[in-house]
Amino acid sequence: MNTLYYQKRLSRNIGDKFFTSLSVICVLIAILPLIFLVTYILIKGGSQITPELFTLEPNPPGDDLDAGGINPALIGTLIITTIASIIAIPVGVGGGIYLAEYSKGGAFSRFIRFGVNVLAGVPSIIAGVFIYALIVSTKILFGSMYSGLAGGMALSILMLPTVIKTTDEGLKLVPNELRYASLGVGASMYTTILKVTLPSAFRSIATGVVLGIARAAGETAPLIFTALFSYYYITGFGDLFYEMGSLSVLIYNFALEPYNAQNKLAWAASFILVLSILSVNIFSRILAAFTEKTKRI
Amino acid sequence: MEEKLALFKNRKRFGIEKNIDIIFKNTALVLSSFVAIILLGIILVVFFQSFESFSRYGLKFLVTSEWNPVKDEYGAFAAIYGTLVTSFLSLLITIPLGVGTAIFITEDFVPKVFREIIGSFVELLAAIPSVVLGLWAIFVMEPFLRAFFVFLHNFFGWIPLFSTEPTGRNSLLAILILVVMLLPIVTSIARDSLNQVPKKLRNAAYGIGASRWKTIYSVILPAALSGIMAGVLLALGRAMGETMAVTMIIGNSNAFSWSLLSPGYTISSMLANQFGEADGSQVSSLFYAAFVLMILSLVVNIFAQWLVKKFSLKY
Numbered sequence: 001m002n003t004l005y006y007q008k009r010l011s012r013n014i015g016d017k018f019f020t021s022l023s024v025i026c027v028l029i030a031i032l033p034l035i036f037l038v039t040y041i042l043i044k045g046g047s048q049i050t051p052e053l054f055t056l057e058p059n060p061p062g063d064d065l066d067a068g069g070i071n072p073a074l075i076g077t078l079i080i081t082t083i084a085s086i087i088a089i090p091v092g093v094g095g096g097i098y099l100a101e102y103s104k105g106g107a108f109s110r111f112i113r114f115g116v117n118v119l120a121g122v123p124s125i126i127a128g129v130f131i132y133a134l135i136v137s138t139k140i141l142f143g144s145m146y147s148g149l150a151g152g153m154a155l156s157i158l159m160l161p162t163v164i165k166t167t168d169e170g171l172k173l174v175p176n177e178l179r180y181a182s183l184g185v186g187a188s189m190y191t192t193i194l195k196v197t198l199p200s201a202f203r204s205i206a207t208g209v210v211l212g213i214a215r216a217a218g219e220t221a222p223l224i225f226t227a228l229f230s231y232y233y234i235t236g237f238g239d240l241f242y243e244m245g246s247l248s249v250l251i252y253n254f255a256l257e258p259y260n261a262q263n264k265l266a267w268a269a270s271f272i273l274v275l276s277i278l279s280v281n282i283f284s285r286i287l288a289a290f291t292e293k294t295k296r297i
Numbered sequence: 298m299e300e301k302l303a304l305f306k307n308r309k310r311f312g313i314e315k316n317i318d319i320i321f322k323n324t325a326l327v328l329s330s331f332v333a334i335i336l337l338g339i340i341l342v343v344f345f346q347s348f349e350s351f352s353r354y355g356l357k358f359l360v361t362s363e364w365n366p367v368k369d370e371y372g373a374f375a376a377i378y379g380t381l382v383t384s385f386l387s388l389l390i391t392i393p394l395g396v397g398t399a400i401f402i403t404e405d406f407v408p409k410v411f412r413e414i415i416g417s418f419v420e421l422l423a424a425i426p427s428v429v430l431g432l433w434a435i436f437v438m439e440p441f442l443r444a445f446f447v448f449l450h451n452f453f454g455w456i457p458l459f460s461t462e463p464t465g466r467n468s469l470l471a472i473l474i475l476v477v478m479l480l481p482i483v484t485s486i487a488r489d490s491l492n493q494v495p496k497k498l499r500n501a502a503y504g505i506g507a508s509r510w511k512t513i514y515s516v517i518l519p520a521a522l523s524g525i526m527a528g529v530l531l532a533l534g535r536a537m538g539e540t541m542a543v544t545m546i547i548g549n550s551n552a553f554s555w556s557l558l559s560p561g562y563t564i565s566s567m568l569a570n571q572f573g574e575a576d577g578s579q580v581s582s583l584f585y586a587a588f589v590l591m592i593l594s595l596v597v598n599i600f601a602q603w604l605v606k607k608f609s610l611k612y
Contacts, residue, residue: 012508019510020406026397030480031415034422037433037477041425094328102322103329114602115332121531121598122339122591123538125565129587130339132572133346137580157335164332188314190321211424218426221540221565225572248428248541255432255545263436270429281424285417 038274045271048264058231058250058265067261070269073245075234076148077273080227080246081217083152088159089209096167096205101193113168120161127157128222136226141241148244151227155216162215166208170201207284214280218273220248229253247273340591347585349578358585364551366575371582373564375553377589380563383468383543384536387475392529394476395483400513402484403491416488423481431545434474439466439546442473446558461556466548468561474542479532486531490524491517523608530601534594540565564590 007013056069095112103109131154136145174197182192198205228243229250247269254266350358354371361372398419402412446463453459494517502512518525548560549570564586575583 012511016508016510019513023397023401023404024406026394027401027415030394030398030484031418033477034419034480037430037437038422038425040437041429041433091328091331094325095332096329098322098325098329102325109329112329112332115336117602118595118598119332119336121534121538121594121601122336123534123540123565123594125538125540125568126339126343126587126591126594129568129572129584130342133342133584134338157339160332160335164329188318190318193321215424218424218428220426220428221569224569228573248426251428251432252541252545255428255435266432270426270432274425274429277424277426278421281421 041267041270041274045267045269045274048268049271053265053268057233058254058262060231061254061257061259061262067259067265070247070250070265070272072230072233073247073250073269074272076227076230076245077217077247079234079240080148080151080155080223080244081213083149083240084155084159084216085209085213087153087156088163088212091156092160092163092209093167093205095164096171097193097198099164099168100171101189101197116161116164116168119157120165122157123221124158124219125221127154128224128226130154130157131222131226144241146226146228146243147241148227149240151223151244151246154222154226155219158219158222159212159216162212163209166212167201167205170204170208171197173204174201203287207288210280210284214277218248218277220246220252223249224252343584343588343591347581347588350581350585351588353578354582354585358582359589362551362553366577366579369578371579371585373567373582373586373589375551376562376564376567376586378553379468379547379561380537380565380590380593382557383471383475383547383561383563384533386557387472387479387536388529388533390472390476391479391483391532395480396487396525398480398484399487399491402488404509404513416485419481419484422477423485426541427478427539428541428545430474430477431542434470434542434546435466438473439470442470450558457555458557461554461559463558466546466560467558468547469557471543471547471561471563472557474546475536475539478539478542479536482532482535483525483528486528487521487525490521490528493524494520523604526608527601527605530597530604534597534601537597538565538590538594540569544569 053069053071054074055071057072058070059066059068099109099112103112131150135141135150135153136147139145141147141149178196178200179192182196183189187195223246227246227249230243230245234244251266251269251273254262254269257263350371354361358372359377360374362375362378363370363372364375365371398415402416405412443463446467446469449459450461450463498516498520499512502516507515543563544566547563547566549562549566550560551562551567552559554561568583568587568590571579572583
């Protein structure tokens with residue numbers, strides 16, 4: 001009869017309904033805890049924010065109720081991430097330029113691309129172990145053991161694959177006509193790269209690099225035995241060669257303290273860390289969406 | 298005129314410009330080879346540092362779980378077992394959830410705006426640092442789930458997996474926090490590979506009368522399978538190497554136990570816990586454990602890359 005009409009009781013339609021609700025359940029199970037997690041961090045951490053937090057040193061864990069602030073850790077995170085960027089960005093962008101502009105898909109470039117992917121998959125704690133063996137235990141940096149500098153180096157190993165990959169992929173998106181035009185009017189290869197291809201890929205490379213920096217800022221495992229932790233203000237350049245605190249290690253150390261005051265400090269630090277990482281992510285997403293729209297026109 | 302043309306013809310770049318060009322290229326070449334140098338450096342350094350322990354305990358290190366700095370006896374079986382169990386079980390939970398979510402996002406059950414919001418929200422979660430997840434697990438998840446664990450133990454205590462009384466931090470909590478961490482990875486990769494399946498395959502299936510879910514599991518999922526598999530393997534590598542959240546919630550006990558409700562250990566949490574204050578042959582043993590972890594994650598990663606290359610979509 002009316003077989004062309006949708007029949008509710010047909011077994012295939014019941015089966016479809018069943019699977020659809022199954023996938024809805026999957027989404028709910030997956031999403032709800034995540035929403036809960038983010039709001040909890042933002043509310044619980046946000047309620048701990050006070051002006052003194054940004055200016056004081058943390059007090060040593062103990063029974064006193066006043067935990068102090070997180071100033072050294074905040075500055076330490078900025079310094080360590082800056083060191084990591086200073087190392088990883090030139091090396092990564094340079095390597096990416098070679099892969100995208102010079103290599104002709106031979107064995108070497110294939111090996112390097114493979115290496116980039118493998119390095120991206122190396123557990124972050126292994127980077128810490130490597131820097132510990134290479135720099136901390138050998139005291140190669142002017143006799144200092146644990147130092148902010150060593151921490152920055154460990155982080156740079158984690159940033160490097162991201163930077164190379166985004167540079168490589170960003171440059172590959174630049175149309176070849178631009179290169180031909182530049183070479184055709186007599187520009188040399190390096191002028192073409194520096195004046196034509198790099199600037200036109202700048203925004204996509206910058207987005208990727210900024211996301212890489214944001215990810216590195218939250219890393220803990222490579223820092224816990226390279227930069228270690230410090231309770232004291234960072235006062236000068238020389239402090240680079242001593243133990244240096246960071247927000248992520250502060251969260252790790254103070255979360256495991258039995259005292260309430262330290263735990264609150266950990267929540268406040270995670271609020272700052274999560275808020276800055278999420279805003280960088282959202283901002284770069286909006287920027288990327290915006291560029292895509294303008295490109296289409 | 299002729300003279301001028303000839304002049305033009307013979308005009309060459311200045312030597313200095315040529316040299317800059319060559320220097321630029323070679324600098325880029327050297328910088329790109331840094332990746333290989335660092336990778337080989339990591340492997341060699343970790344291997345040579347672990348040599349003392351390796352020659353002393355050999356492969357026995359992998360199957361004994363004595364870890365006693367006083368008696369100088371080391372074996373990492375509990376940690377290796379913990380690494381494998383936590384990562385595999387967390388993947389087992391993540392795969393259906395992640396793939397289910399990815400299907401929901403790529404199908405048109407709800408308007409596109411909602412799907413995009415869900416998708417980008419899941420991706421944003423990948424950006425949350427694992428140490429923050431660990432903090433959350435300690436203060437929110439553990440108290441919240443304690444009653445559930447007691448229930449598990451009371452009713453399923455006869456299964457070895459749930460045979461110990463739950464007391465605070467344990468392996469099951471570590472597995473659950475790993476699920477939270479892996480979900481964004483698996484979901485976004487599965488979504489990308491589902492999106493790459495060409496529209497005409499779907500239309501063809503609909504055209505011969507297949508229902509929506511018949512189309513999904515007999516046409517779209519098989520076509521996207523290799524991409525999903527690669528994503529799953531990448532997630533597995535991530536789970537094995539994940540340190541902070543797991544260290545904070547797993548309880549850190551080197552005593553081997555079948556039960557998921559007892560405190561456990563993973564290689565990375567062992568490293569995070571002991572590296573700072575280890576000395577003597579303990580350091581070498583820790584390097585040995587780090588070497589095992591590195592080999593595990595290298596194998597998984599290389600296999601994932603091979604899979605991507607071998608079975609990438611050919612439409």
